[in-house]
Amino acid sequence: ETGVTQSPTHLIKTRGQQVTLRCSSQSGHNTVSWYQQALGQGPQFIFQYYREEENGRGNFPPRFSGLQFPNYSSELNVNALELDDSALYLCASSVGRTGGTEAFFGQGTRLTVV
Protein backbone atom coordinates (compact mmCIF):
# COMPACT_ATOMS: atom_id res chain seq x y z
CA GLU A 1 0.00 0.00 0.00
CA THR A 2 1.24 3.43 -0.95
CA GLY A 3 0.30 6.54 0.97
CA VAL A 4 -1.70 7.84 -2.00
CA THR A 5 -5.47 7.78 -1.57
CA GLN A 6 -8.12 8.48 -4.18
CA SER A 7 -11.81 9.12 -3.82
CA PRO A 8 -14.30 7.96 -4.74
CA THR A 9 -13.35 4.41 -5.74
CA HIS A 10 -16.26 4.04 -8.15
CA LEU A 11 -18.51 6.55 -9.83
CA ILE A 12 -21.32 6.45 -12.38
CA LYS A 13 -22.20 9.62 -14.27
CA THR A 14 -24.45 10.55 -17.14
CA ARG A 15 -23.12 11.90 -20.42
CA GLY A 16 -22.85 15.70 -20.29
CA GLN A 17 -22.39 15.85 -16.52
CA GLN A 18 -19.29 17.07 -14.69
CA VAL A 19 -17.16 15.06 -12.27
CA THR A 20 -14.46 15.80 -9.69
CA LEU A 21 -11.97 13.17 -8.59
CA ARG A 22 -9.70 13.64 -5.59
CA CYS A 23 -6.24 12.51 -4.65
CA SER A 24 -4.16 12.83 -1.49
CA SER A 25 -0.48 12.53 -2.20
CA GLN A 26 2.07 10.65 -0.15
CA SER A 27 3.65 12.60 2.69
CA GLY A 28 6.67 14.55 1.50
CA HIS A 29 5.69 14.44 -2.17
CA ASN A 30 5.18 17.75 -3.97
CA THR A 31 4.17 16.42 -7.39
CA VAL A 32 0.91 14.82 -8.49
CA SER A 33 0.26 13.31 -11.90
CA TRP A 34 -3.04 12.07 -13.30
CA TYR A 35 -3.45 9.22 -15.76
CA GLN A 36 -6.40 7.74 -17.63
CA GLN A 37 -6.41 4.00 -18.23
CA ALA A 38 -8.93 2.52 -20.64
CA LEU A 39 -9.67 -1.19 -20.44
CA GLY A 40 -6.83 -3.26 -21.81
CA GLN A 41 -4.54 -0.26 -22.28
CA GLY A 42 -1.65 1.28 -20.42
CA PRO A 43 -2.12 4.48 -18.42
CA GLN A 44 -2.17 7.67 -20.52
CA PHE A 45 -0.77 10.87 -19.03
CA ILE A 46 -3.34 13.63 -18.50
CA PHE A 47 -1.33 16.28 -16.63
CA GLN A 48 1.03 16.91 -13.77
CA TYR A 49 1.03 19.47 -10.98
CA TYR A 50 4.19 20.56 -9.22
CA ARG A 51 3.89 22.91 -6.25
CA GLU A 52 0.37 23.98 -7.28
CA GLU A 53 1.23 24.76 -10.91
CA GLU A 54 0.59 22.68 -14.02
CA ASN A 55 3.89 21.20 -15.12
CA GLY A 56 3.01 19.31 -18.24
CA ARG A 57 -0.06 18.11 -20.06
CA GLY A 58 -0.83 15.16 -22.28
CA ASN A 59 -3.09 15.02 -25.30
CA PHE A 60 -6.36 15.67 -23.49
CA PRO A 61 -8.93 18.39 -24.27
CA PRO A 62 -9.41 21.47 -22.05
CA ARG A 63 -12.52 19.96 -20.45
CA PHE A 64 -10.00 17.97 -18.41
CA SER A 65 -8.69 20.36 -15.77
CA GLY A 66 -7.01 20.11 -12.42
CA LEU A 67 -5.88 21.75 -9.25
CA GLN A 68 -3.22 21.17 -6.67
CA PHE A 69 -3.66 22.53 -3.17
CA PRO A 70 -1.04 23.86 -0.72
CA ASN A 71 -0.99 20.48 1.04
CA TYR A 72 -0.19 18.94 -2.39
CA SER A 73 -3.47 17.08 -2.65
CA SER A 74 -5.10 17.37 -6.05
CA GLU A 75 -8.36 17.31 -7.98
CA LEU A 76 -9.15 16.23 -11.51
CA ASN A 77 -12.23 17.80 -13.05
CA VAL A 78 -13.86 16.60 -16.23
CA ASN A 79 -16.66 18.65 -17.81
CA ALA A 80 -19.20 17.61 -20.41
CA LEU A 81 -18.58 13.92 -19.87
CA GLU A 82 -18.51 11.65 -22.90
CA LEU A 83 -18.98 7.90 -23.06
CA ASP A 84 -15.29 7.50 -23.97
CA ASP A 85 -14.31 9.08 -20.67
CA SER A 86 -15.25 5.80 -19.00
CA ALA A 87 -11.95 4.55 -17.59
CA LEU A 88 -9.83 4.03 -14.51
CA TYR A 89 -8.34 7.34 -13.38
CA LEU A 90 -5.06 7.01 -11.55
CA CYS A 91 -3.27 9.55 -9.44
CA ALA A 92 0.46 9.26 -8.79
CA SER A 93 2.61 11.25 -6.41
CA SER A 94 6.33 11.74 -6.59
CA VAL A 95 9.12 14.08 -5.59
CA GLY A 96 10.37 16.68 -8.05
CA ARG A 97 9.11 17.92 -11.37
CA THR A 98 10.76 15.48 -13.73
CA GLY A 99 9.28 12.24 -14.95
CA GLY A 100 12.30 10.20 -14.03
CA THR A 101 11.56 9.40 -10.43
CA GLU A 102 9.59 6.56 -8.92
CA ALA A 103 5.86 7.25 -8.86
CA PHE A 104 3.51 6.05 -6.14
CA PHE A 105 0.02 5.32 -7.41
CA GLY A 106 -3.32 5.36 -5.68
CA GLN A 107 -5.86 2.59 -6.20
CA GLY A 108 -7.72 4.58 -8.80
CA THR A 109 -11.25 5.81 -9.42
CA ARG A 110 -13.34 3.74 -11.80
CA LEU A 111 -15.56 6.17 -13.75
CA THR A 112 -18.44 4.88 -15.82
CA VAL A 113 -20.28 7.30 -18.10
CA VAL A 114 -23.72 6.16 -19.27
Add this chain to the structure above:
Amino acid sequence: SQQGEEDPQALSIQEGENATMNCSYKTSINNLQWYRQNSGRGLVHLILIRSNEREKHSGRLRVTLDTSKKSSSLLITASRAADTASYFCATPGYSTLTFGKGTMLLVSP
Protein backbone atom coordinates in the same frame (compact mmCIF):
# COMPACT_ATOMS: atom_id res chain seq x y z
CA SER B 1 1.22 7.58 -28.27
CA GLN B 2 2.87 4.69 -26.47
CA GLN B 3 6.62 4.87 -26.07
CA GLY B 4 7.14 1.41 -24.67
CA GLU B 5 5.64 -1.76 -26.03
CA GLU B 6 5.61 -4.96 -24.00
CA ASP B 7 5.84 -8.42 -25.45
CA PRO B 8 4.11 -10.82 -25.16
CA GLN B 9 0.66 -9.32 -24.59
CA ALA B 10 -0.27 -12.31 -22.45
CA LEU B 11 1.69 -15.08 -20.76
CA SER B 12 0.37 -18.17 -18.97
CA ILE B 13 2.71 -20.34 -16.86
CA GLN B 14 2.68 -22.77 -13.94
CA GLU B 15 3.83 -21.93 -10.44
CA GLY B 16 7.56 -22.39 -10.08
CA GLU B 17 8.32 -21.54 -13.68
CA ASN B 18 10.12 -18.38 -14.77
CA ALA B 19 8.35 -15.58 -16.62
CA THR B 20 10.09 -13.25 -19.05
CA MET B 21 8.56 -10.08 -20.42
CA ASN B 22 10.14 -7.73 -22.92
CA CYS B 23 9.81 -4.02 -23.53
CA SER B 24 10.89 -2.00 -26.53
CA TYR B 25 10.98 1.78 -26.62
CA LYS B 26 11.65 4.42 -29.24
CA THR B 27 13.63 7.37 -27.91
CA SER B 28 16.68 7.84 -25.70
CA ILE B 29 16.02 7.50 -22.00
CA ASN B 30 17.84 8.09 -18.75
CA ASN B 31 16.01 5.32 -16.98
CA LEU B 32 13.30 2.71 -17.46
CA GLN B 33 10.84 1.54 -14.84
CA TRP B 34 8.69 -1.54 -14.41
CA TYR B 35 5.32 -1.52 -12.66
CA ARG B 36 2.80 -4.19 -11.68
CA GLN B 37 -0.98 -3.79 -11.66
CA ASN B 38 -3.33 -6.23 -9.97
CA SER B 39 -6.86 -6.57 -11.36
CA GLY B 40 -7.33 -3.01 -12.64
CA ARG B 41 -6.13 -1.42 -9.41
CA GLY B 42 -3.26 1.00 -8.83
CA LEU B 43 0.21 0.42 -10.18
CA VAL B 44 3.04 -0.66 -7.93
CA HIS B 45 6.62 0.32 -8.73
CA LEU B 46 8.86 -2.73 -9.06
CA ILE B 47 12.25 -1.55 -10.19
CA LEU B 48 14.06 1.34 -11.87
CA ILE B 49 17.10 0.74 -14.05
CA ARG B 50 19.29 3.64 -15.17
CA SER B 51 20.64 4.00 -18.67
CA ASN B 52 24.20 3.28 -17.49
CA GLU B 53 23.14 0.00 -15.88
CA ARG B 54 22.84 -3.25 -17.80
CA GLU B 55 21.24 -5.44 -15.16
CA LYS B 56 19.52 -5.02 -11.84
CA HIS B 57 18.08 -7.46 -9.31
CA SER B 58 15.39 -7.12 -6.69
CA GLY B 59 14.36 -10.29 -4.91
CA ARG B 60 12.99 -12.65 -7.57
CA LEU B 61 13.06 -9.92 -10.21
CA ARG B 62 15.85 -9.42 -12.72
CA VAL B 63 15.76 -6.54 -15.16
CA THR B 64 18.09 -5.98 -18.08
CA LEU B 65 18.49 -2.93 -20.26
CA ASP B 66 20.07 -2.75 -23.70
CA THR B 67 20.15 0.88 -24.76
CA SER B 68 21.67 0.03 -28.15
CA LYS B 69 18.60 -2.05 -28.98
CA LYS B 70 16.24 0.18 -27.00
CA SER B 71 14.90 -2.80 -25.14
CA SER B 72 14.49 -4.12 -21.62
CA SER B 73 13.40 -7.41 -20.12
CA LEU B 74 11.83 -8.35 -16.81
CA LEU B 75 12.43 -11.86 -15.49
CA ILE B 76 10.40 -13.21 -12.59
CA THR B 77 11.96 -16.38 -11.22
CA ALA B 78 10.14 -19.17 -9.39
CA SER B 79 6.76 -17.56 -10.06
CA ARG B 80 3.86 -17.77 -7.62
CA ALA B 81 0.10 -17.48 -8.09
CA ALA B 82 0.34 -14.07 -6.38
CA ASP B 83 2.48 -12.84 -9.29
CA THR B 84 -0.64 -12.93 -11.49
CA ALA B 85 -0.98 -9.33 -12.68
CA SER B 86 -0.32 -7.00 -15.59
CA TYR B 87 3.22 -5.73 -15.95
CA PHE B 88 4.11 -2.42 -17.58
CA CYS B 89 7.33 -0.79 -18.60
CA ALA B 90 7.47 2.98 -18.36
CA THR B 91 9.87 5.52 -19.78
CA PRO B 92 10.21 9.04 -18.40
CA GLY B 93 9.65 12.27 -20.27
CA TYR B 94 10.00 15.80 -18.93
CA SER B 95 7.10 15.48 -16.52
CA THR B 96 5.51 12.19 -17.36
CA LEU B 97 5.90 8.47 -17.48
CA THR B 98 4.88 6.85 -20.75
CA PHE B 99 3.53 3.33 -20.41
CA GLY B 100 3.13 0.48 -22.86
CA LYS B 101 0.02 -1.66 -23.09
CA GLY B 102 1.43 -4.20 -20.68
CA THR B 103 1.89 -7.94 -20.42
CA MET B 104 -0.83 -9.87 -18.65
CA LEU B 105 0.75 -12.69 -16.63
CA LEU B 106 -1.31 -15.61 -15.36
CA VAL B 107 0.39 -18.00 -12.95
CA SER B 108 -1.58 -21.17 -12.31
CA PRO B 109 -1.16 -23.23 -9.12
